[in-house]
Amino acid sequence: MQLLFDQNISYRIIKKISKHFPGAKQVREQGLENLTDLEIWEYARDYGFAIVTFDADFFDLSNLFGHPPKIIWLRTGNRKTDALAELIISKHELINEFLANKNYEDIACIEIG
Numbered sequence: 001m002q003l004l005f006d007q008n009i010s011y012r013i014i015k016k017i018s019k020h021f022p023g024a025k026q027v028r029e030q031g032l033e034n035l036t037d038l039e040i041w042e043y044a045r046d047y048g049f050a051i052v053t054f055d056a057d058f059f060d061l062s063n064l065f066g067h068p069p070k071i072i073w074l075r076t077g078n079r080k081t082d083a084l085a086e087l088i089i090s091k092h093e094l095i096n097e098f099l100a101n102k103n104y105e106d107i108a109c110i111e112i113g
Contacts, residue, residue: 001070001099004049006040006058007033009074009084016085020092025049037061044069050099052088059109067108070099075113087112 002023005013011026018024027033032040037057044051050070051058058071072095076087088095091112098104 001048001050001068003052003072003095004030004040004044004069006051006053006055008054009052010081012081013085013088016081017088020089021095041065041069062108070107071109072098073109073111075111 002025003017003021005011005024005026007027009026011028014024014026014029027035027040030043032043035043037055038061041051041058041061043049045068048068050068050072052072052074054074054076056073059073062069062071074084074087076084079087094110095112098107098110104110
């Protein structure tokens with residue numbers, strides 16, 4: 001499962017995390033920039049992405065519809081792209097375990113802060 005970064009996270013993060021998360025994309029790169037959260041959620045579900053977001057709406061969608069897609073909810077407040085990339089890289093083992101369903105099979109969302 002690959003990461004799909006929500007539109008409120010800079011596309012520049014992809015290059016910074018690519019070593020740890022190959023295949024990560026940002027919604028703008030996928031032509032999803034002006035779609036609704038539900039449409040992005042459906043795209044992620046259909047194409048095997050987990051959504052990385054600051055937005056609680058994706059958490060709400062996972063409560064309504066379950067998973068996939070899985071949600072990585074960033075609870076950090078605004079951060080510069082470099083700092084956000086460092087945080088995500090520092091949590092890469094946890095994120096990869098979550099995405100691989102190891103010990104997280106029934107969990108649709110994790111919060112990182």
